[in-house]
Amino acid sequence: MALIVQKFGGTSVANLDCIRNVARCVKAEVNHGNQVVVVVSAMAGTTNQLVDWAREIGPMHDAREYDTIVATGEQVTVGLLAIALQNIGVDARSWLAWQIQVHTNEIHGAARIMDIDTNLIRERFACGQVPVVAGFQGISPKGRITTLGRGGSDTSAVALAAALAADRCDIYTDVDGVYTTDPRIAPKAHKLDRVTFEEMLEMASLGAKVLHTRSVAMAMRHNVNLQVRSSFSDAPGTFVVDEDSIVEQEKISGIAYSPDEAKITIQGLPDQPGIAASVFGKLAERQVNVDMIVQSASTDSKKTDITFSLGRVDLDKAVGVIEVNRDALGYSGIDSTENVTKISVVGMAMRSQPGVAKTMFETLAQKGINLQVISTSEIKISVLIASEYTELAVRSLHTAFGLDDE
């Protein structure tokens, strides 16, 4: 008998028929003789409606009240799923964060789980009852409802799996696993049987939005055995595992892309020590997250250019910060564009195969694609290219790295 946490996202519980389908999914796992804990999100669309109301009611929003409002979405789903389970003969009951005691810190709207009291849930196992737990929510030290931020239900599920020392945490979603790249762009993309936590982290942060980054990091830290699978199919999904579980990896794992990028170039900065720190210090003060950075070699004129990428949502704010500090920074010009996409090759394999960068750059060069910024980590190489080349770049790299489905 295994202890399994099953998590179902918003699209899996989008309406009453979907919720009945989820109930059958849970029952199948119970019928296999397993102990099951279910974590659910709000019905797709519900949270958006609640967030809109909370924002529209007035310009100032008390984050504690915001959380009280948006946490109701999950409260509805746990009740409905518990009823759906009872109707097909599965003993089940709903649990809200304050009933279990899912303790978080006080950062409302983006709270972090501190610990979970699993005693009450464990008691129910003895009676064969399936706990249906509201994801996304917790309670603060002051007894207020908190929420974990977007995608927080993944984190709830992983945290519960860690606290219960579950054998597996299955994240059910509307795709049947993690793919070598986006199948909408590259039809030859195929599902991966396994990826490592590290690879999943890179892919999640690079726009392959299957799992929430925080949930992957938490699973890695607590070594939770994670599976991404579809609630509309019985097929096994993709297991996210410890590096040691993958004996040898010859191929890179996937090609990720992130279209929501922008690029800024600051020209003619004085080439003096500390100038980069000044620029990025000003941006950090205003909570602008900068991603890739290139500083051009100094010329005879003692001037330098700095180019960096950032999220498209932050572009206007960043340009504003730089323009306000024109005198302090002493640059001659600024240039910005939203017409860029980040393309990344991700895989543990590249640590043992030095030719990955060469293959990547050659492949893109052959297609006439100019690399605007390059950045590398131990298991990832990212480049910034003009957006119109996105599909061409992803497909070419997918073929070049031998990932095409046969």
Place this chain on the structure above:
Amino acid sequence: MALIVQKFGGTSVANLDCIRNVARCVKAEVNHGNQVVVVVSAMAGTTNQLVDWAREIGPMHDAREYDTIVATGEQVTVGLLAIALQNIGVDARSWLAWQIQVHTNEIHGAARIMDIDTNLIRERFACGQVPVVAGFQGISPKGRITTLGRGGSDTSAVALAAALAADRCDIYTDVDGVYTTDPRIAPKAHKLDRVTFEEMLEMASLGAKVLHTRSVAMAMRHNVNLQVRSSFSDAPGTFVVDEDSIVEQEKISGIAYSPDEAKITIQGLPDQPGIAASVFGKLAERQVNVDMIVQSASTDSKKTDITFSLGRVDLDKAVGVIEVNRDALGYSGIDSTENVTKISVVGMAMRSQPGVAKTMFETLAQKGINLQVISTSEIKISVLIASEYTELAVRSLHTAFGLDDE
């Protein structure tokens, strides 16, 4: 400085603009130098949607899960109203039943409040904060969310007013008070400045659905000073007061009518002791509530007829019960109709004025209206008439008892 509980129903918080209006209502009371506690219902329509979902998800519904689902409506409104108040400079916070500790029994879906811990709310008064409390909900001894049944937010408000020993409990609704009769039927109806609890109880149970019957009974028991008023107007509403507060009452207070009635006549029952007990015993076993009863005088044939009224929703069930027991009861025929309305004259005044019944019966007779069943209590006379005479009867009685607005 007075302590005032303000309760706003679903139509008063139907959308964000309404909620902003409620916030201004609350602020006005705070600006008068009063301590204010607010109780709110769900946005109009929300509870119906939640109830529909809970019913549609499966034929069996666990009432505990049902309550978990439907209680979310109020949770959304308290959060939104707290934000709306903060936005116009009123310090406010939302309170859910489990946060305050509104203890109820375990009758899910129709729970009764046992006691309310007011310590946390009182602490906030010291800081000048306005507590915004979710109506309709409580927690059971087992820590599950309960709901108080339809109209339960009125009861929440009165219970809170009693627990806090509030100076006044204002029930804001979409009408500006209690009227002598339904103004849609009798345009000359006028607002009452005061009614007694007893009168309000009779009127509420007779279809004048301004206040929930349970809330009136609770206010009477705890002597809570109740006011019914409009959230869309500053005008004083109707005060519901103790009998002693009304020095002398010459007129009756109002004409109520209840259109959701039905009538059953059982013919040719054996005229023997205990026959009425048999009939109504069978109906009680199936939870059919019978209202007015008339048993005709026995004839030479030793047979008797029994006529009674009941709620229209129960008609089919009641007829079924009687038909199933035809042999046991030994009657010859059964006759039923939905074409009846109950008209009632209500007022403390009738205790000192013996002519009320005579005036009522004469007025209706002059209009050619036949009285099918008559029933009286100390402060009320009700008659059952054919539905098509409803408007004529209400208007004639309103005039006959001197209630027409001049």
